[in-house]
Amino acid sequence: MNKFGVGDFHPIQCILPPHMVDAIKKRGDEDQRKMAEQIEKLTAEVRIEREAAAPAGAFRGVMAMPVGMVAQVSRVVYDSKTKVALPGDIVRQEGDPPVADPVVNEVYDAAGVVFDLYYDNWRRNSLDGAGLTLIQTVHHRKNFNNAFWNGSQMAYGDGDGVIFSGFAVLSVVGHELSHGVVQFSGGLEYRDQAGALNESLADVFGALSEQYKHKQSPAEASWLIGAGILGPNIQGSALRSMKAPGNAYNDQILGQDPQPFHMDLYVNTSSDNGGVHINSGIPNHAFYLLAQYLGGYAWEKAGKIWYDAMQAINNPFATFQDWADKTVEIARTDYGAGSMEMLFTRRAWKLVGIAV
Amino acid sequence: MKIFLRTTTGQGITLEGQLDTADLPEDLADRMAKILSSRRLSKVAQAPAPRAMVDMQQYELTLLPKTSRSKPKRFQFSDAVAGEELIELLDELTHEITLQKVRALSGG
Numbered sequence: 382m383n384k385f386g387v388g389d390f391h392p393i394q395c396i397l398p399p400h401m402v403d404a405i406k407k408r409g410d411e412d413q414r415k416m417a418e419q420i421e422k423l424t425a426e427v428r429i430e431r432e433a434a435a436p437a438g439a440f441r442g443v444m445a446m447p448v449g450m451v452a453q454v455s456r457v458v459y460d461s462k463t464k465v466a467l468p469g470d471i472v473r474q475e476g477d478p479p480v481a482d483p484v485v486n487e488v489y490d491a492a493g494v495v496f497d498l499y500y501d502n503w504r505r506n507s508l509d510g511a512g513l514t515l516i517q518t519v520h521h522r523k524n525f526n527n528a529f530w531n532g533s534q535m536a537y538g539d540g541d542g543v544i545f546s547g548f549a550v551l552s553v554v555g556h557e558l559s560h561g562v563v564q565f566s567g568g569l570e571y572r573d574q575a576g577a578l579n580e581s582l583a584d585v586f587g588a589l590s591e592q593y594k595h596k597q598s599p600a601e602a603s604w605l606i607g608a609g610i611l612g613p614n615i616q617g618s619a620l621r622s623m624k625a626p627g628n629a630y631n632d633q634i635l636g637q638d639p640q641p642f643h644m645d646l647y648v649n650t651s652s653d654n655g656g657v658h659i660n661s662g663i664p665n666h667a668f669y670l671l672a673q674y675l676g677g678y679a680w681e682k683a684g685k686i687w688y689d690a691m692q693a694i695n696n697p698f699a700t701f702q703d704w705a706d707k708t709v710e711i712a713r714t715d716y717g718a719g720s721m722e723m724l725f726t727r728r729a730w731k732l733v734g735i736a737v
Numbered sequence: 738m739k740i741f742l743r744t745t746t747g748q749g750i751t752l753e754g755q756l757d758t759a760d761l762p763e764d765l766a767d768r769m770a771k772i773l774s775s776r777r778l779s780k781v782a783q784a785p786a787p788r789a790m791v792d793m794q795q796y797e798l799t800l801l802p803k804t805s806r807s808k809p810k811r812f813q814f815s816d817a818v819a820g821e822e823l824i825e826l827l828d829e830l831t832h833e834i835t836l837q838k839v840r841a842l843s844g845g
Contacts, residue, residue, distance in 0.1 A: 543835050654795075
């Protein structure tokens, strides 16, 4: 029982987005309006309680859901039918049975896995910690070789059939949803090293989503982002490899995977927002190394260190050095000074050229 | 009308190539000539991009000169500011560039 006298988190309380609450208040009948007002009041109280729980001066990001409260995933999948406008038509909502379109079912199921990864391990109730509905649009645009998070929803193209055959795979869904987690955890500017950290965090938790689903150890995992989405004649295995950055593809049309694994190979460029998809290879590889050193499942210790650092960094312009420092500090706080976890975290960074 | 287009997908993949309306299907060439005016592209390229738009597709589009006396005009922008009609056209042009490359590689 929480302070609001509710045993479980009421699904509507934590799921309904503010614009829907506003709409109910404007257009609902008297009972519905009362319910909407109550939701608004409870949401505000939860926010105040969450902020009050943070120590003075600490980053007031997303707090773990208190024990005793139960969160429930809320998913909506839309089909934009190759059009540009978002979100499109609703094709599957939470609790609906599978539909005939496998792409719809794939992103629906994948979003559930990602929700579980964050909730089961770190008691995070969706991207914003407050039950945000996971909105996804499939079949976005014609021949669209991309997937993205636009600040409030995900969208996936079907690929052009030549270079890409679609983007509806778990590691990509986990990547895009994790951009939302980064955003609601204080955010990282989408430029240069902070942007590359943003990309790397999306890759780390995208990879962990896949490992969590299949209960894979670091040694068993592929550490590939976007495995299986390249076109049939493209020479490569995925978009990126955390295990071997720079080796995901080498193709006559795509060129060679440009990711470095070490600071000595850092790419200074003005394109791609300062190489956010390129230099993310460096922190990606540091995480991969740490997961290998620590053994067990990667989400248990390495993932926890990275997740806690994301909640604590409180610096949207963080550099790789800032991030490395924070992860070592978290490992020391969580596991003790001189612990294997702390020493291995430091060692993983050293091997990619960052001394802590 | 000739253009050089470089498309960087939100996953960091870059595709680039030159296109000439003379080599394109008539409908696509017509829309390209209509939509890709220097005035319109200037407005798009100057529009402020909203924040929190990660993994957005980005474009570098150069209108190549018709004569040796004129200069190329280069514009950079992303999906966040491009608008529906321009995005649809750029998707088609990017696909044309891919098909060009496939044809070149297969000797066609």
